[in-house]
Amino acid sequence: MQKGFVPFAEVKRAVSLEAILERYEFLASLTRKGMNLAGPCPFCKGSSGRQFQVNLVKNAWYCFGCKAGGNILDLVAKKEEVSIRTAALKLDSWFELGLVAKEKPQAEAPASPVETRAASPEAPPAAKEVPPTSNPPLAFTLKTLDTARRDS
Numbered sequence: 001m002q003k004g005f006v007p008f009a010e011v012k013r014a015v016s017l018e019a020i021l022e023r024y025e026f027l028a029s030l031t032r033k034g035m036n037l038a039g040p041c042p043f044c045k046g047s048s049g050r051q052f053q054v055n056l057v058k059n060a061w062y063c064f065g066c067k068a069g070g071n072i073l074d075l076v077a078k079k080e081e082v083s084i085r086t087a088a089l090k091l092d093s094w095f096e097l098g099l100v101a102k103e104k105p106q107a108e109a110p111a112s113p114v115e116t117r118a119a120s121p122e123a124p125p126a127a128k129e130v131p132p133t134s135n136p137p138l139a140f141t142l143k144t145l146d147t148a149r150r151d152s
């Protein structure tokens with residue numbers, strides 16, 4: 001067992017920023033506009049009501065007051081005042097991701113599923129063996145010659 005292994009990329013993929021904001025009850029104070037959220041910063045609690053910005057598509061956040069931002073791991077690390085690694089461990093535990101305890105040889109699995117595009121098993125057989133074409137009859141040629149000679 002790789003007990004210390006933390007697959008950051010998988011944790012980030014598994015948990016949405018929205019879910020984190022929900023958990024911290026930050027969501028209520030944010031104004032939603034499409035896939036963007038804005039509101040007072042839960043950290044610096046600055047006077048501006050829009051300094052804390054969230055992009056739910058990118059799962060990214062930024063505070064113009066803190067001049068800090070990042071992904072879900074950064075948010076949890078900031079909120080909990082822990083390292084990114086500990087933040088990932090917390091997320092794994094909170095959302096029961098089961099990513100950390102599992103033994104995984106590699107963290108960065110390809111994002112896109114690998115498509116197994118096997119060559120068509122029913123490929124048409126190679127061109128059938130064509131029987132040799134029979135020799136064209138020579139009769140015509142001979143006949144023409146015959147005619148020509150008779151006309152002269």
Ligand SMILES: [Zn+2]
Binds near residue numbers: 045065066
């Ligand atoms: Zn802030």
